[in-house]
Amino acid sequence: MSITLTCTQTLRESDDTVTAWFDCSHPVTAKAGQFITLAVPIENRVHQRSYSLSAFDTERVPNAVRITVKRVEDGLVSNWLVDHCEEGLTLQASEPMGNFTLDSDAKTHAFIAAGSGISPIAAMLQELAEHHPNTPANLLYIVRHAKTAPLLTELKTLSVTYPQLQIKVWDTATIGRPNALQLSALLTAWEADTHYVCGPEALIDTVSKLTLNRLRMERFNAAVYNFETVKPDGAAITFSESQKTIEITEAETILDLAEANGIAVNSSCRSGVCHECKLRHNNPEAIVWLEEENALTDEEKKEYLLACCTTVAGKVDIAC
Numbered sequence: 001m002s003i004t005l006t007c008t009q010t011l012r013e014s015d016d017t018v019t020a021w022f023d024c025s026h027p028v029t030a031k032a033g034q035f036i037t038l039a040v041p042i043e044n045r046v047h048q049r050s051y052s053l054s055a056f057d058t059e060r061v062p063n064a065v066r067i068t069v070k071r072v073e074d075g076l077v078s079n080w081l082v083d084h085c086e087e088g089l090t091l092q093a094s095e096p097m098g099n100f101t102l103d104s105d106a107k108t109h110a111f112i113a114a115g116s117g118i119s120p121i122a123a124m125l126q127e128l129a130e131h132h133p134n135t136p137a138n139l140l141y142i143v144r145h146a147k148t149a150p151l152l153t154e155l156k157t158l159s160v161t162y163p164q165l166q167i168k169v170w171d172t173a174t175i176g177r178p179n180a181l182q183l184s185a186l187l188t189a190w191e192a193d194t195h196y197v198c199g200p201e202a203l204i205d206t207v208s209k210l211t212l213n214r215l216r217m218e219r220f221n222a223a224v225y226n227f228e229t230v231k232p233d234g235a236a237i238t239f240s241e242s243q244k245t246i247e248i249t250e251a252e253t254i255l256d257l258a259e260a261n262g263i264a265v266n267s268s269c270r271s272g273v274c275h276e277c278k279l280r281h282n283n284p285e286a287i288v289w290l291e292e293e294n295a296l297t298d299e300e301k302k303e304y305l306l307a308c309c310t311t312v313a314g315k316v317d318i319a320c
Contacts, residue, residue, distance in 0.1 A: 003028060003036075005065070007089040014148035016071035019054065020085045022093075024063040030056045030096035032127035033120040033196075033218070036065065037094040037267065037276075040077050047259075048267050049077040052120035052198075052218070053096060054151060065096070068119045068150050097274055100218035102127060103194040107135065110192035112183070112207060114142035117198030120218060122151045124196065129162035137162075138190045142170045142178065142199065184210050225290040227251035230311055235286070238317045239263050248312055253290070254279075255307035258320065265320055270308045277307035279318050286314030 005022035013019055035052045055066040069081045102109070102124055109128065113121045118141060128137055143149035146169050159165040168186070170178055178186075183206065187195060197207045198218040208217060235248035242263045255277055258265045267277040272295055281287060284302050289295055290309045305318070 002095055003093045005038075005091050005093050007085060007087055007091075008064070010085055010087065013068065013150045016082060017068065017148075017150045018082050018085050019066060019068040019150070020081075021055075021064055021066045022091075024065060026063075028056075028058060028063050028065070028096060030058055030065065031098075031101045032056075032123040033101040034096040034098040035120070036067070036096050038067075038077070039092040040080060042076065042080050045259075045262075046264075047077045050270065052098075052100075052116075052123070054119040054122045055126060056096070056123065068116070068122075070116050070150060072116075094276070098218075099273075100196070100198070100216055103214060103216065106193035106214070108190075108192045108194075109135065109137045110187055110190045110195045111137065111139045112142070112187075112195070112197040112199070112203070113139065114199030114203050116150075117200075117203075117218070118149075118151050118155075120198055121196060122155060125155065125158060125162070125165060129158055129165065133162055134164060136164045137166070138192065139165065139167045140170060140178075140183075140186060141167060142172060142203070144171075145173050146171045180206050180210065183207060187212060225253065225309070227290075227311065230288050230313055232311070232313055234314070235312045236315050237312055238315075239320045240317050241320055251288075251311050251313075253308055254305065254310050254312065254318070258307060263320060265307050267308055272306055272309035275306060278304050279307055279320050281305050281316050281318045283314060283316040286312050286316040288313050 004025035007020050007022050009021040011019045035050045037048050037050045039046050039048050051067040053065050054068040057064045069078050071079050071082045100120055111121045128135055155167060159167055194214040195212050196216045197204055204217050230251040232248040232251050236245055238245040246261055255265055255267055265277050280303060287305050288311045296304055
């Protein structure tokens with residue numbers, strides 16, 4: 001964590017959603033679509049969670065960033081922020097990061113957002129309005145109820161000053177969720193150079209199977225792994241710098257295990273993308289990789305692991 005954030009303003013979008021502006025302790029570099037990871041202390045334990053920036057201002061002094069957080073089932077950190085985020089709250093955060101950003105080569109853009117997935121897309125649309133006002137953009141915003149949809153009023157206001165932005169609101173309470181055929185028909189009609197989708201896994205999986213031009217995706221849920229084939233019998237991790245040895249009785253990610261035992265590990269995406277949780281180890285045979293797509297090279301894996309997407313099935317020392 002390298003930035004201290006101080007909350008300066010909150011807006012209750014609805015009973016279950018809050019939007020908050022934070023001043024940054026020092027200048028930051030940010031791109032529309034990126035995220036930060038917050039360290040949130042709850043009940044004597046610090047929990048790290050990533051949130052996309054729904055807006056930012058790196059021109060003013062001090063720099064400022066904004067997040068929009070929605071209450072979710074069993075969402076410890078998100079629910080705490082919805083209930084407790086207020087002016088004066090200070091939190092530690094990472095620098096902005098992530099590759100879910102605008103395609104600089106695209107002349108037309110199509111965006112699909114649902115739920116909290118509207119956050120990075122709102123920042124992207126603000127970027128287009130400010131710096132590329134003649135660039136056409138279409139937004140499909142899938143909401144449960146249009147009256148309480150986060151950032152919708154702000155985006156409709158933006159479309160007045162950015163007439164190249166066209167917004168279609170899909171209210172699932174009235175017409176249900178869009179299926180693959182409906183999404184395909186809509187996106188085909190828009191004829192965009194690049195498509196962007198952010199939202200629940202089901203939406204991203206559906207859109208990823210469509211025949212589209214360039215597609216950029218951002219999942220706002222941490223990866224969910226299947227541990228059924230992992231047998232941790234006799235497995236143990238020695239965290240050498242923390243001087244703790246933990247015997248493994250049930251398979252879980254090394255990151256979750258470390259956090260549960262009070263061992264601090266830098267992390268951000270929790271899905272094998274950012275590599276913030278890269279750690280050195282001494283036994284590649286004991287490491288079980290749960291995510292390969294964005295993991296390390298075979299040569300790197302001999303010496304390093306990503307704590308968020310590995311578990312263990314043997315004895316290993318980890319430098320942490």
